[in-house]
Amino acid sequence: MKALVLTSVDGAIEFKETNDPLPTPGEVLIRLAAAALNRRDFWITRGGYPNIEAPCVLGSDGAGIVEKAGEGVDSSLVGKEVLINPSLQWGSDQLVQGPDFRILGMPDNGTLAEYISVPVQQITEKPSHLTPHEAAALPLAGLTAYRALFSQGKLKPEESILITGIGGGVATIALKMAQAAGARVFVSSSCEHKISQAITLGASSGANYTNEKWSDAFLSKNGHVDMILDGAAGAHFGDLLPLVRPGGRVVSYGGTAGPSVTFPVRYHFWNQLQLIGSTMGSPSDFAEMISFVKTHELKPVIHSISALAEGASLISSMETSGQFGKLVMEIS
Numbered sequence: 001m002k003a004l005v006l007t008s009v010d011g012a013i014e015f016k017e018t019n020d021p022l023p024t025p026g027e028v029l030i031r032l033a034a035a036a037l038n039r040r041d042f043w044i045t046r047g048g049y050p051n052i053e054a055p056c057v058l059g060s061d062g063a064g065i066v067e068k069a070g071e072g073v074d075s076s077l078v079g080k081e082v083l084i085n086p087s088l089q090w091g092s093d094q095l096v097q098g099p100d101f102r103i104l105g106m107p108d109n110g111t112l113a114e115y116i117s118v119p120v121q122q123i124t125e126k127p128s129h130l131t132p133h134e135a136a137a138l139p140l141a142g143l144t145a146y147r148a149l150f151s152q153g154k155l156k157p158e159e160s161i162l163i164t165g166i167g168g169g170v171a172t173i174a175l176k177m178a179q180a181a182g183a184r185v186f187v188s189s190s191c192e193h194k195i196s197q198a199i200t201l202g203a204s205s206g207a208n209y210t211n212e213k214w215s216d217a218f219l220s221k222n223g224h225v226d227m228i229l230d231g232a233a234g235a236h237f238g239d240l241l242p243l244v245r246p247g248g249r250v251v252s253y254g255g256t257a258g259p260s261v262t263f264p265v266r267y268h269f270w271n272q273l274q275l276i277g278s279t280m281g282s283p284s285d286f287a288e289m290i291s292f293v294k295t296h297e298l299k300p301v302i303h304s305i306s307a308l309a310e311g312a313s314l315i316s317s318m319e320t321s322g323q324f325g326k327l328v329m330e331i332s
């Protein structure tokens with residue numbers, strides 16, 4: 001089969017012929033219709049991810065059709081349209097992943113390929129309101145957004161939330177989820193046109209985080225928010241804390257702008273803020289996320305759909321964060 005393979009731990013990738021996977025007992029073989037990229041794929045190709053192993057097929061998000069059932073798997077699944085939960089071996093604790101937790105697509109072979117074999121418990125029937133491209137764009141970002149907003153952040157209807165870096169794949173689906181839950185959503189971005197797109201999707205207003213003193217302007221225009229959802233971190237993380245009401249929450253799920261932060265601790269302790277971490281999600285988070293997406297007929301925001309052969313250049317393009325939503329690849 002054709003696949004996008006990480007060929008060296010230095011981050012080289014090649015679109016090449018590789019062996020078809022075979023389903024082992026308890027697994028299903030899926031013919032992938034579409035896959036989607038995540039910032040993780042970019043970090044891996046830049047050596048910015050722990051424990052990189054090669055060769056390996058990249059990709060955490062995918063949707064397709066069950067082609068074959070391995071030993072012990074219900075054969076009636078063959079022919080079903082499914083999407084894949086990329087959160088592997090979460091473990092038994094809902095509060096935190098266990099020591100065997102991994103994300104699909106390095107070290108396990110991932111979704112940027114014509115076929116993938118995964119444990120049957122990782123698949124879920126494709127919600128009927130989603131196209132295969134939309135289904136492929138949902139799993140990793142949808143799971144991360146759902147857990148961060150609801151399981152960890154406990155977002156309530158009528159609360160207000162600021163979602164930072166709205167161009168991101170997690171941020172765009174989080175906007176739709178928070179709104180569907182009845183929250184008032186504000187966004188930040190480096191681009192005015194992304195703020196406008198977010199407002200078209202229902203955000204109340206937005207601020208450009210590249211403007212000097214943007215957080216002061218945000219506060220005088222909108223007042224405090226109950227919660228912030230942030231995937232950027234970095235040197236300006238501390239500017240977010242004064243935007244949260246006393247007793248509010250900051251939920252952090254990523255560090256696109258850098259892993260080290262400035263932290264104005266006075267705001268944290270004096271205002272009794274909760275700083276909450278969130279990563280991917282458990283199988284029950286995934287099941288709840290799918291159910292929420294079906295109930296509200298939510299669709300992930302897709303920036304573009306490209307051929308799998310374009311994968312390497314598309315991953316490089318993530319450096320400049322031009323996208324609004326998910327970069328999807330058509331496979332079959």
Ligand SMILES: NC(=O)c1ccc[n+]([C@@H]2O[C@H](COP(=O)([O-])OP(=O)(O)OC[C@H]3O[C@@H](n4cnc5c(N)ncnc54)[C@H](OP(=O)(O)O)[C@@H]3O)[C@@H](O)[C@H]2O)c1
Nearest residue numbers: 165166167168169170189190231232254255256257279280
């Ligand atoms: N913990 C987890 O389980 C988990 C899961 C998924 C992702 N992540 C991490 O979360 C982050 C976002 O992931 P993603 O896949 O959604 O990424 P993405 O689609 O590549 O989006 C990245 C976005 O980050 C925003 N950004 C960059 N610098 C920023 C800054 N200084 N302040 C605010 N926003 C900034 C940009 O938004 P604008 O274009 O609007 O400026 C950009 O579009 C990544 O660091 C990723 O590794 C973690």
